Amino acid sequence: METKESIIVESRNFFGTFGYEATSMSMIAEAVAIKKPSLYSHYKSKEDIFKDVLDKEMQDYIAHLKSVLNDNQKRVMEILHDLMKTMSLDSTGDASADFYYRYARYQPQELKDYIMERYTESxxxxxxLFDDIIERGKREGEIDAELSNAQIYSTYFLLLDGLAVTPDFYGKTYQEGEFDRVWEVFQRGIRPASV
Amino acid sequence: METKESIIVESRNFFGTFGYEATSMSMIAEAVAIKKPSLYSHYKSKEDIFKDVLDKEMQDYIAHLKSVLNDNQKRVMEILHDLMKTMSLDSTGDASADFYYRYARYQPQELKDYIMERYTESxxxxxxLFDDIIERGKREGEIDAELSNAQIYSTYFLLLDGLAVTPDFYGKTYQEGEFDRVWEVFQRGIRPASV
DNA sequence: GTCTATACGGCGATAGAC
DNA sequence: GTCTATCGCCGTATAGAC
Structure with a gap:
C-alpha cells in the first residue's frame, strides 16, 4: 500500500475511535511506520489529513448506499431491513461507521464549517436515493401511501443512527436482539393500514 | 453562586459543547473569572472536575425522568409524547442534554471505565422506570401487549437519542417538523392492532 | 520522501507569597 | 482561596542533510 493511502486508513481509524483532538501526529506516524516529520511530505497539516479522510468517507458512504438501494431484485422492505441490520451489527468496530457517525454530531471547532458542508451534501x-426507494415501496404496496416520505426517512435514519452508535450498556445478548425488536416496531409503523 | 458550583456549570457547558480534550483549564478559569491555578484549590485535576460534572448530570437526568414518568394524571402515550417532544426541541443548545448524549457514546480513553460504569447504572x-410506565400503557390499552417491553424501550430510546443529538443538516423548518413525523410512525408501531 | 534535530506554544499541574 | 511565576511535557510544525 502506498504511504499516502496508509496515512488515510490509519488516520481514519484513530479519528473515528479516539476523536480528532485525541489523535496525534505521532500516533499516525507510528501506525504508518514512518517518523512524524515524514507525514508533512504528504500533508501540510493535521487538518489537511482530516479533510482528506472525510472526503473519502463521504464518497464511500454514498457509493455504498447506491449499491444497496438500487437492487431491483429485492423488495423494498427487504432492502431497508438488510441495510439496517448490516448497520446495526457490523458497525461495532467498523472504522468507517465510527468515523461517519462521530463527525456527523461532533465537530472540532476549527473544522466545523468544512465538515458541516460535506455532511449536508452527503x-x-x-x-x-431514499425518496426513490420509498416511492417504489408505496407503489408496490409495502409502505402506507398516507405517510410522507419525510416521515419514513426521518424515522428510519434516526433508528439507523441510533443502532450504529449505541454503546452496549446491556451486554452482547441484549444488543444482538435489539435490531429485531426495533425493526418490528418500525415495520408496524409504516405498513399500509389494511394489511 | 459558589465558586465550586460555577466551575461545575461552566465545565459542563464546555465539555458538552467542545468535548473533554478541546476544553482547557484556561477556558474554565476564564469563564469562572478566576485564574487557572485557583481551580486547583477546588479540584486536584481536570479529570476530577469531569467526574464531578458527570455524577451531577446523572443524578439530574434520573431525577428528571422520575418526575416526568410518574405523573399519574396523564395518559401513558401523552407522557411519552411530551418527553420526546421536550427532548427534541429543548435539546438544541441544552447544555445538560449535550453533555449526557456526548459521553454516552464517546469517552476519553483515560475516563472510559469510570464513565461507562456511571451510564450503565443510569x-x-x-x-x-420505563418498565413501569410501559406496563401501565399495556394495562390501559394504549400499547399493544403483544410487544415486549424491550421492544418499546429500545425503539423509544433510539428515537429519543436521535432527536436529541441530530444536527440540523436541513435547516430549522425541517427540524421543527421532525418530531411530529417520527412520533406518528412510533405511535402506529406500538398501538394495539385492533384500534 | 525519509530522516535527525529543533523551534515554539499551550497544556496540566505545582510552588509559594499574600 | 486567590494570586504570580514557573515547571516539564507533548502537541503541531519546520529546517536542512541524505
Whole structure:
C-alpha cells in the first residue's frame, strides 16, 4: 500500500475511535511506520489529513448506499431491513461507521464549517436515493401511501443512527436482539393500514 | 453562586459543547473569572472536575425522568409524547442534554471505565422506570401487549437519542417538523392492532 | 520522501507569597 | 482561596542533510 493511502486508513481509524483532538501526529506516524516529520511530505497539516479522510468517507458512504438501494431484485422492505441490520451489527468496530457517525454530531471547532458542508451534501444525496426507494415501496404496496416520505426517512435514519452508535450498556445478548425488536416496531409503523 | 458550583456549570457547558480534550483549564478559569491555578484549590485535576460534572448530570437526568414518568394524571402515550417532544426541541443548545448524549457514546480513553460504569447504572435505573410506565400503557390499552417491553424501550430510546443529538443538516423548518413525523410512525408501531 | 534535530506554544499541574 | 511565576511535557510544525 502506498504511504499516502496508509496515512488515510490509519488516520481514519484513530479519528473515528479516539476523536480528532485525541489523535496525534505521532500516533499516525507510528501506525504508518514512518517518523512524524515524514507525514508533512504528504500533508501540510493535521487538518489537511482530516479533510482528506472525510472526503473519502463521504464518497464511500454514498457509493455504498447506491449499491444497496438500487437492487431491483429485492423488495423494498427487504432492502431497508438488510441495510439496517448490516448497520446495526457490523458497525461495532467498523472504522468507517465510527468515523461517519462521530463527525456527523461532533465537530472540532476549527473544522466545523468544512465538515458541516460535506455532511449536508452527503445527506442531501442520501435523501434523493431514499425518496426513490420509498416511492417504489408505496407503489408496490409495502409502505402506507398516507405517510410522507419525510416521515419514513426521518424515522428510519434516526433508528439507523441510533443502532450504529449505541454503546452496549446491556451486554452482547441484549444488543444482538435489539435490531429485531426495533425493526418490528418500525415495520408496524409504516405498513399500509389494511394489511 | 459558589465558586465550586460555577466551575461545575461552566465545565459542563464546555465539555458538552467542545468535548473533554478541546476544553482547557484556561477556558474554565476564564469563564469562572478566576485564574487557572485557583481551580486547583477546588479540584486536584481536570479529570476530577469531569467526574464531578458527570455524577451531577446523572443524578439530574434520573431525577428528571422520575418526575416526568410518574405523573399519574396523564395518559401513558401523552407522557411519552411530551418527553420526546421536550427532548427534541429543548435539546438544541441544552447544555445538560449535550453533555449526557456526548459521553454516552464517546469517552476519553483515560475516563472510559469510570464513565461507562456511571451510564450503565443510569440506564439500568431508567429501564426500571420505563418498565413501569410501559406496563401501565399495556394495562390501559394504549400499547399493544403483544410487544415486549424491550421492544418499546429500545425503539423509544433510539428515537429519543436521535432527536436529541441530530444536527440540523436541513435547516430549522425541517427540524421543527421532525418530531411530529417520527412520533406518528412510533405511535402506529406500538398501538394495539385492533384500534 | 525519509530522516535527525529543533523551534515554539499551550497544556496540566505545582510552588509559594499574600 | 486567590494570586504570580514557573515547571516539564507533548502537541503541531519546520529546517536542512541524505
Amino acid at each position: 445527506e442531501n444525496t442520501a435523501r434523493v | 440506564e439500568n435505573t431508567a429501564r426500571v
